[in-house]
Amino acid sequence: MNFTENDIRRITFETINELGSNAAPDVVKEAVRKKVEASTTAPFDAVKKDSISGRVILTSFGLNKPGIVAAITTALGNANCDIQDLSQKILVDFFTMIMIVDITNSKKDLKEIQEEMYKTAASLNIKIYLQHEDVFRYMHRV
Amino acid sequence: MNYDFSEILETIRMTEIEHFDIxxxxxxxxxxxxxxxxxxxxxxxxxxxxxxxxxxxxxxxxxxxxxxxxxxxxxxxxxxxxxxxxxxxxxxxxxxxxxxxxxxxxxxxxxxxxxxxxxxxxxxxxxxxxxxxxxxxxxxxxxxxxxxxxxxxxxxxxxxxxxxxxxxxxxxxxxxxxxxxxxxxxxxxxxxNAVEDNPFVAGAFHGISEPEVVLNVGISGPGVVLDAIKEAGNVDLQQLSEVIKKTIYKITRAGELIGRKVAEKNGVPFGIVDISLAPTPAEGDSIADILKAMGVEDVGAPGTTAALAMLNDSVKKAGLMASSSVGGMSGAFIPVSEDMGMIRAVQAGNLSLEKLEAMTAVCSVGLDMIAIPGDTPASTIAGIIADEAAIGIINDKTTAVRIIPAYGKKVGEMVDYGGLLGLAPVMEVRNLSSKGFVGRGGKIPAPMRSLTN
Structure with a gap:
């Protein structure tokens, strides 16, 4: 991703110098390809890891009925998510629940957990939103 | 809990109900x-x-x-x-x-x-x-x-x-x-006065002093600002400015976060966040509605320019506080075809080309997405461009003209592009010739920067 033609040219020259008299075109090509691959895969892994870790905020609301909290916590538990905080209110027939959930140790990434929770929401006929904590921190904390 | 119930619900309301998006x-x-x-x-x-x-x-x-x-x-x-x-x-x-x-x-x-x-x-x-x-x-x-x-x-x-x-x-x-x-x-x-880091298409380009590759982000939140103004009720203008600033602060912060994360994922440097209020044809996502909520009967009423000036200034102040990477246009956009409130004002005969021109002197960009009759002569269009450019160079701001001489159409007819470009009623243009002036050609010299009265 970050490679420009100049980078590749530089790597090629380095490789030719390293190989010295063994620098046949095929050998150089193979060596350069390996070097490029090695350095492009590393940062991509780091980015991927970042996107699946951290705390997310789960907001759910809808008409109150039995089994909502059970359904949500079961789904989170199955995904190995850690509920760190929970706040819940019922206003007449409506319930609202906000959770802070740590998904760092989950086998699933945020996207998979979101899909799972949206299914749960559909079956209970309520709304569930899952958003990374950063967006709340950025918007409400100076 | 680290966050209040109300804070979390406010964010959810912005993204789910009030059309806040990047x-x-x-x-x-x-x-x-x-x-x-x-x-x-x-x-x-x-x-x-x-x-x-x-x-x-x-x-x-x-x-x-x-x-x-x-x-x-x-x-x-x-x-x-x-x-x-x-x-x-x-x-x-x-x-x-x-x-x-x-x-x-x-x-x-x-x-x-x-x-x-x-x-x-x-x-x-x-x-x-x-x-x-x-x-x-x-x-x-x-x-x-x-x-x-x-x-x-x-x-x-x-x-x-x-x-x-x-x-x-x-x-x-x-x-x-x-x-x-x-x-x-x-x-x-x-x-x-085009800017080099404007992320908003159609006017975007990657300026000559920009790096190899960069990611810029443009926010948009007229719906959020509109609801905040409505909620504020009958307050004086200073308080109203506070309300606008608080709202813009929050959406700018979110915009910068999103921009930085997309840049990070792309593996490219983050450039700027453009804090422009950009409307869409969606109901409620309108600058015209904000101006009306501020108190003018319709866009085009006396007071419209002042209301827009205050809105634009509040947007800039809050955006600059929220992010150290503000750039691009960073003001309020007033495209006609992309804003249902503007379209209605034109159709009702409340908003003329001349009033729009005056409004562009105090807000971002200029005569944007305006349809005019297809038989408007090129010299008249040149006159319109020259007027708008003059506002820009004298006031040291960006101005632009994106005008559509709709081929074969007359005043009152509509052009319809669908999607984000929306639809525009063909507006009347003064039937007076600019030919003698623009036809001279050459250059209007650069303006002076002192004695600015």
Missing amino acids: RTVTLGISLRDCHDRSLEVTKQKIYDKILRYGKLHVKNAKEVEAQYGISIANKRVSVTPISIPFDSFKMDDFVEIAKTLDKAAEEIGIDYIAGFSALVQKGMTNGERELIKAIPYALSQTKRVCSSVNIGSTKAGINMDAVNMMADAIKLAAELTKEKDSIGCAKLVVFA
């Missing part, structure tokens, strides 16, 4: 190393470079959308003004380059690519002249390419020869795309 994440790509003597090689280099940096742009942006629960309306690409690296080419070659840009944009899955541009405020090179001649053909033969030309600046004055060329280009683009309501003109912007 209007655009725009990847700026330099094409300055893509020139070759052979047109074919040049085209291949352009295509390869856009694909190399832009291949994962849409996918990465979608991942960030899901992660933060904030939708990103547009994923786009801007490139170096095409006239600069490819100055040696001729008109037909430039059309071919536009087609290459179109193909690359289609391949990476974006709807618009901007930067088929030239900067001619002081004068024109041969290549720039060829590019301007190519614009109508490029816009009619491609779907995704957007073009802009800068014809004036505070430091250089107004290049009237370029203004006249652009008026002709607009007329020709309208004619060449007449079956589609002259859509070519919706992709063509004439600037004064």
Whole structure:
């Protein structure tokens, strides 16, 4: 991703110098390809890891009925998510629940957990939103 | 809990009900190393470079959308003004380059690519002249390419020869795309004091002092501001300014977060967040509605310019506090076709071209997405461009004209593009000639910067 033609040219020259008299075109090509691959895969892994870790905020609301909290916590538990905080209110027939959930140790990434929770929401006929904590921190904390 | 119930619900309300979204994440790509003597090689280099940096742009942006629960309306690409690296080419070659840009944009899955541009405020090179001649053909033969030309600046004055060329280009683009309501003109912007880091297409380009590649973000939240103003109720104007600032602060912060994350995923540096309030044709996502909520009966009423000035200023103040990377246009946009409130004001006869012009003196950009009768002479369009550019260079701000002389249409008829470009009623233009003035050609000298009364 970050490679420009100049980078590749530089790597090629380095490789030719390293190989010295063994620098046949095929050998150089193979060596350069390996070097490029090695350095492009590393940062991509780091980015991927970042996107699946951290705390997310789960907001759910809808008409109150039995089994909502059970359904949500079961789904989170199955995904190995850690509920760190929970706040819940019922206003007449409506319930609202906000959770802070740590998904760092989950086998699933945020996207998979979101899909799972949206299914749960559909079956209970309520709304569930899952958003990374950063967006709340950025918007409400100076 | 680290966050209040009310804070969390406020964010959810903004994103789910009030249309708060990120209007655009725009990847700026330099094409300055893509020139070759052979047109074919040049085209291949352009295509390869856009694909190399832009291949994962849409996918990465979608991942960030899901992660933060904030939708990103547009994923786009801007490139170096095409006239600069490819100055040696001729008109037909430039059309071919536009087609290459179109193909690359289609391949990476974006709807618009901007930067088929030239900067001619002081004068024109041969290549720039060829590019301007190519614009109508490029816009009619491609779907995704957007073009802009800068014809004036505070430091250089107004290049009237370029203004006249652009008026002709607009007329020709309208004619060449007449079956589609002259859509070519919706992709063509004439600037004064154009900015180099504007993420908003159609006027975006990757400026000459920008890095190899950069990611800029444009926020949008008229709906959020509208609801905050309505909720504030009957307060005085200072308090109202506070309400606007608090809201803008929050959406700018979210915008910067999203921009930085998309940039990180793309592995490119983050550039700027453009805090412009950009409306969409969606109901409630309207600058006109904000002005009405502030208290004017309709857009066009006396007081409209003052209300808009205050809105624009509050947006800037809050945005600058929220982010250290504010750039681009950063004001309120008042496109007619993309704002249901504006459309209604025009249809009701409350908003004229002249009032719109006055409004552009205090807010971002200028006469944007305005349809005028197809038989408007080029010299009148040149006069409109010159007026708008004069407002820009004298007030040291960016102004632009994106005007559509809708081919074969008369006042009161509509042009309809659907989607984000929306629909516009054809507005009346004064039937007085500008020919004697604009026809003189040459340049309007750069203005003085003192004795500014």
